[in-house]
Amino acid sequence: MSNTSTPKPSPSLDQDQFLTILSREDALARFEAALFPRDLPSEPRRLDDALGCALAEDVVAPIDVPPFDRSNVDGFAVGSADLASAGEAAPVQLLLNDETIACGTAPTRPVLSGTATAIATGGPVPRGADAIVMVEHTQPAGQRAIEVRRAASPGQFVSYAGSDIARGEALLRAGTVIGSREIGMLAACGIADVQVARRPRVAILSTGDELVQPGEALRPAAIYDTNGAIVTAAIAENGGEAHFLGAIADDEAELEAAMRNALAGSDMLVLSGGTSKGAGDVSHRIIARLGKPGIIAHGVALKPGKPLCLAVCDGKPVIILPGFPTSAMFTFHDMIVPVLRRMAGLPPRSDAKVTAKVPVRIASELGRTEFVMVSLVEGSDTLIAYPSGKGSGAITSFAQADGFLKIDALADQMPAGSDTEVTLFTPHVRVPDLVIVGSHCTGLDLVTAPLARAGLIVRSIAVGSLGGLAAAKRGECDLAPIHLFDDKTETYNAPYLTDGLELVPGWRRMQGIVFRKDDPRFAGLDAQQAVRAALADPACIMVNRNQGAGTRILIDRLLAGSRPDGYWNQPRSHNAVAAAVAQHRADWGMTIAPVAHASGLGFIPLAEEHYDFALVAASKRRPAVQAFLNALASDEGRAALTAAGFRPA
Numbered sequence: 001m002s003n004t005s006t007p008k009p010s011p012s013l014d015q016d017q018f019l020t021i022l023s024r025e026d027a028l029a030r031f032e033a034a035l036f037p038r039d040l041p042s043e044p045r046r047l048d049d050a051l052g053c054a055l056a057e058d059v060v061a062p063i064d065v066p067p068f069d070r071s072n073v074d075g076f077a078v079g080s081a082d083l084a085s086a087g088e089a090a091p092v093q094l095l096l097n098d099e100t101i102a103c104g105t106a107p108t109r110p111v112l113s114g115t116a117t118a119i120a121t122g123g124p125v126p127r128g129a130d131a132i133v134m135v136e137h138t139q140p141a142g143q144r145a146i147e148v149r150r151a152a153s154p155g156q157f158v159s160y161a162g163s164d165i166a167r168g169e170a171l172l173r174a175g176t177v178i179g180s181r182e183i184g185m186l187a188a189c190g191i192a193d194v195q196v197a198r199r200p201r202v203a204i205l206s207t208g209d210e211l212v213q214p215g216e217a218l219r220p221a222a223i224y225d226t227n228g229a230i231v232t233a234a235i236a237e238n239g240g241e242a243h244f245l246g247a248i249a250d251d252e253a254e255l256e257a258a259m260r261n262a263l264a265g266s267d268m269l270v271l272s273g274g275t276s277k278g279a280g281d282v283s284h285r286i287i288a289r290l291g292k293p294g295i296i297a298h299g300v301a302l303k304p305g306k307p308l309c310l311a312v313c314d315g316k317p318v319i320i321l322p323g324f325p326t327s328a329m330f331t332f333h334d335m336i337v338p339v340l341r342r343m344a345g346l347p348p349r350s351d352a353k354v355t356a357k358v359p360v361r362i363a364s365e366l367g368r369t370e371f372v373m374v375s376l377v378e379g380s381d382t383l384i385a386y387p388s389g390k391g392s393g394a395i396t397s398f399a400q401a402d403g404f405l406k407i408d409a410l411a412d413q414m415p416a417g418s419d420t421e422v423t424l425f426t427p428h429v430r431v432p433d434l435v436i437v438g439s440h441c442t443g444l445d446l447v448t449a450p451l452a453r454a455g456l457i458v459r460s461i462a463v464g465s466l467g468g469l470a471a472a473k474r475g476e477c478d479l480a481p482i483h484l485f486d487d488k489t490e491t492y493n494a495p496y497l498t499d500g501l502e503l504v505p506g507w508r509r510m511q512g513i514v515f516r517k518d519d520p521r522f523a524g525l526d527a528q529q530a531v532r533a534a535l536a537d538p539a540c541i542m543v544n545r546n547q548g549a550g551t552r553i554l555i556d557r558l559l560a561g562s563r564p565d566g567y568w569n570q571p572r573s574h575n576a577v578a579a580a581v582a583q584h585r586a587d588w589g590m591t592i593a594p595v596a597h598a599s600g601l602g603f604i605p606l607a608e609e610h611y612d613f614a615l616v617a618a619s620k621r622r623p624a625v626q627a628f629l630n631a632l633a634s635d636e637g638r639a640a641l642t643a644a645g646f647r648p649a
């Protein structure tokens with residue numbers, strides 16, 4: 001965290017946190033024991049405002065539905081005894097009574113033996129009648145009579161009063177979530193107001209000097225407050241009434257005032273950030289002063305989410321979620337949602353589960369139950385669960401995953417090929433139509449745009465060129481985007497393909513040296529001269545690329561054995577190189593032209609990198625693969641790539 005007024009050491013020196021780390025089950029059990037049983041406050045709501053609320057009490061039907069015996073067809077109300085002898089050869093004549101019973105009209109005349117009354121679907125059955133004959137089963141017999149040629153059974157085409165809902169019957173039980181079907185039942189009984197569990201008021205605070213609200217300008221070293229928005233939405237999704245109160249700086253007095261104020265007006269308080277070991281991590285100390293019994297658990301043996309802090313202050317739950325967005329989200333869903341739903345009078349959430357195979361080994365920390373977010377794709381005979389491996393600090397780890405798998409606290413890994421259970425975030429798996437696994441490039445989004453518009457689901461999983469190639473060899477994807485340089489043949493990609501894979505040329509990306517436009521050391525030079533100029537200045541710092549990257553091979557050639565300052569800073573992406581130069585953490589590096597231009601940096605072109613696709617031959621005939629190949633070759637696709645600074649092959 002950055003400093004504002006008083007400089008703070010980080011990490012904190014007192015080490016007073018995490019005295020006891022509890023298991024996930026222990027922490028949840030203690031938290032629930034401190035909160036339940038409790039009275040659930042309820043409130044009346046108009047039916048049109050009750051959608052999604054949980055009923056606070058049983059609703060007993062106040063009337064019969066239908067409220068009277070009702071005709072189910074257009075026809076004639078009769079006494080069935082009159083038609084006992086009726087048949088094709090023995091027609092029976094019935095005299096018509098002098099009225100027609102329409103919907104909403106109460107009958108005025110009885111149906112006496114030998115008579116019938118015209119009645120509409122929905123009309124109340126008159127006294128003396130016990131069956132209805134459909135109009136098409138009768139013939140007119142003069143002005144005032146009908147002829148019937150078939151018998152009628154008693155009760156035929158009659159819905160009896162209370163046959164749908166009987167007065168006094170338990171219509172809906174307490175705890176039922178009101179949806180459109182429940183609203184229908186209540187409306188049929190004439191109920192306009194229901195007593196529902198009051199939505200718990202939940203106050204949300206983000207903490208950290210570095211946080212800026214979305215919509216405001218980002219200052220150096222700051223980040224956007226993601227957790228505030230996610231937690232607010234997740235609370236509303238699970239029956240709470242969420243009130244986001246903003247982000248508070250890491251100042252103990254200011255934070256305490258904000259927490260007291262938030263707690264006074266709500267049933268529950270959720271904070272995020274500042275619960276680990278940094279010097280700015282003060283909220284757990286404040287909790288101890290807010291009410292009894294205070295902290296129930298601080299430190300839970302789960303990953304992500306170790307620093308989670310659960311407290312109860314004078315009956316109200318106070319929670320500090322870890323700052324990392326995926327940790328915050330995961331712990332919220334796993335540990336807080338059950339409590340929130342109980343306070344909202346809602347039933348526990350039921351999560352769908354599927355079995356899937358993990359294609360790669362997943363390392364895990366011993367002693368912590370580890371939850372790994374995964375993306376699902378369809379393999380030849382089973383679902384495949386790819387770990388979305390960006391870590392707890394990434395928002396996409398959680399947001400783009402289909403679900404998660406669990407690795408036991410006593411295991412240090414899940415071996416490649418394991419079959420495992422995946423808990424889904426949505427009730428159904430949406431298996432993608434096209435799976436692309438490998439190196440990511442912004443050009444890819446341009447090519448797949450028309451597929452998305454056509455309703456195809458494209459799943460792109462960024463695992464780097466080699467990871468993509470391995471997935472393609474295992475048949476776990478349709479296409480693997482790669483940019484691998486082969487030193488021996490001095491060519492890209494083709495030498496890496498094996499049986500069952502075909503090369504589909506993609507596009508070329510110009511690589512070159514990036515520098516800040518106002519840096520006079522590089523102005524007007526070619527790449528060789530620029531590197532010479534950089535090496536000549538001991539104050540000039542570079543940023544490198546990771547071993548195995550095609551770009552790295554180019555850099556090493558240019559350096560010809562030199563190891564200037566910054567050589568060991570080896571980020572894994574083109575964007576990270578541009579960010580390091582733009583933010584003055586380095587003075588030069590190598591990246592691709594579109595990235596350099598998007599960052600407003602100077603660019604000296606050097607060589608073209610080939611970004612191609614290893615196509616799994618067995619997938620070639622699949623409609624989504626054909627759609628991709630068509631989009632890649634289309635004028636529209638090529639124009640979009642060119643406009644973004646790529647050169648279609």
Ligand SMILES: Nc1nc2c(c(=O)[nH]1)N[C@H]1C(S)=C(S)[C@@H](COP(=O)(O)OP(=O)(O)OC[C@H]3O[C@@H](n4cnc5c(N)ncnc54)[C@H](O)[C@@H]3O)O[C@H]1N2
Nearest residue numbers: 206225226227228273274275276277306307322323324327
């Ligand atoms: N020495 C140790 N360091 C850390 C430990 C540890 O045990 N020892 N635990 C790590 C783990 S695990 C996690 S998870 C994080 C969580 O730490 P905090 O809950 O104290 O969170 P902060 O330090 O405030 O922030 C962490 C990270 O998240 C960003 N953040 C915070 N709030 C938000 C927000 N509202 N929106 C988006 N991002 C947010 C913050 O900027 C930091 O980057 O600690 C590890 N460290």
Ligand code: MOO
Nearest residue numbers: 304305306327392
């Ligand atoms: O608990 Mo932290 O959430 O491992 O990343």
